[in-house]
Amino acid sequence: MQNDNLVEIEDVAFGYGDRLVLKGINLTAKRGQVIAIMGSSGCGKTTLLRLIGGQIKPGQGEVRVAGESLSQLNQRSLYRLRRKMGMLFQFGALFTDMSVFDNVAFQLREHTDLPEDAIRDLVLMKLHAVGLRGAAQMMPSELSGGMARRVALARAIALEPALVMFDEPFAGLDPISLGVTGNLIRRLTDTLGLTSLVVTHDVQESLKIVDYVYFVSEGVIVAEGTADDILASDLPYVHQFVHGEADGPVPFHYPAPPYADDLGLGRLRA
């Protein structure tokens, strides 16, 4: 029974301490699609990815990946499920004490009994797919930010997962690396039959490659639709976000007492 949806999130709420980050999120990701989750910084997008990866458990609601409810899995089955997931962390999170080759080979060595020459072929294939076969023997400290991101991508797809999650894949990249990374996500999704979840606030770059977009604000989904829907949307928040306006539904000022009071002007007058 192959479910069409790889990831299903139902009415999920989560908070760190007293602060509620997510308040009732519903989200599905169809197999073979690139899904973007957008929103301003600190709106809980990364938390969402952690929930899908099972690193944290929701306070309410349910997260299902490949039909399995994460909150009901024990550690062993969770780890089994995670082998079907790849995750690209914001700054790559490459293991700094290993070479690029060993980084990509890490999961193959940990989870399979493949002979070393088979591992070598597989690793070089993955590195070739991200265009960094020549950098196999370099250490992560010798790589540029964009290259590190691509190595991390090669590492994330090493075990041919069904789902790859990208945490801010475009943050801090130059325009060329930006285009390269965007293309890579689309191409790998199509050729390897992945499902990609991209958490980002880079509207222009991601709208070029995604199939479906969710907008998260203040812990709830405020808008969703295809890239064209989003561009045409006249919801004030989406409009502000897509066009990068300084003020709007998301105020420029962090909540504060009235300006005059803070400066002590009010008391002078009294």
Next chain:
Amino acid sequence: MNKTILDLWVGLFVIAGIAALLFLALKVGSMNTVNTTDSYEVVARFENIGGLKSRAPVKSAGVVVGRVADIRFDNEAYEAAVTIRLDKRYAFPKDTTATIMTSGLLGEQYIGLEAGGDSQKLKDKDRILITQDAVVLENLIGQFLYGKAQEGAPQ
């Protein structure tokens, strides 16, 4: 870092560490405690053991033949009960004398064993009947002064 070179270094480190342990065990220290399986215990009672300590050597003719295993105060006889652990290789007659002696004037105290003429040997848990207490320096000096004073009195 090449993996084989790393292994080599760790190997050298482990070998050096074990060599250091062996050096400490063989060259620096020695098995002073007599093994319990190759030893037997006898008890000697003293009225005064002076500064005798647990683990002090037990010597006969100047050769270490055992160690003091335990020192206890017998509250009925008001005596010190000293348990001596002797090496199985050395057997002593039943009428052996145990004396508390001092190596040098201020050195540590030990028990000296002087063999008697009995044909029966001491066995485990036996008691050494003839003992001689520690010489307490203060008493000795006291006696000496007292004697001197008496010598000088008539004059």
Next chain:
Amino acid sequence: MPMILDWGACVLRQAIENLGNRTLEGVWRIGYATRFFLAILLHSGTAFRRFGLTIREMYFSGVLSLIIILVSGLFVGMVLGLQGYETLQTYGSEEALGILVALSLVRELGPVVAALLFASRAGSAITAEIGLMKATEQLSAMEMMAVDPIARVVAPRFWAGVISMPLLAALFSATGIFGGYLVGVQLIGVDEGSFWSQMRSAVDFEQDILNGVIKSVVFGVAITAIALYEGYDAPPTAEGVSGATTRTVVASSLAVLALDFVLTAFMFRGLN
């Protein structure tokens, strides 16, 4: 007047509240640390099944600490030789120099000073490494790759430290005794025969050397556990990691000295 009273009550309440919070925080940390320590022990299978991982960490914590341990050991032994001779010669018992050097090194200085050096050399490095791995999300990444970081990263470092510590302490004592020998016998001219033979007759294998080894194993457990815990618990920021590194050195040094007192009280009681 009532206002002052109010103010005093307020300060007092604040102080009690602070104390309560601190205590609660402390208890919470102890519980967390215990759970962490148990997790290390439970997940130690990998560290032994794939011993290569542990050997790798022994290189970083053990081999790289060798230089400082050997050099310090030599100098400590030489100082012991000089000072010991100065003191002993006033009593005319210079031959006892071997006893003094060997006993102080094997019983106390070897395990303790080696442990203090190990804490500042290897312990801080472990904390900084684990803390940075956490800050750069390497541990999270590992978890997402279905590899348990406690088993793969933490446990091998723990066992490497526990194995390395007694070896380092033994090397420290051995070089220290050699240093004492150099100064005492070669430089000052204490009789070589009595130096070694007095040492041998006074140093007991079980009571002195074995107890010293037991001490250093306990110190190794304490230092690496503290270092790993601080690293694993460090806030994922630059000052978080640097603070954790400092705490490792301070906490593990204090732990070594306190444990040394406790162990010494247990081991050598009734001998003197």
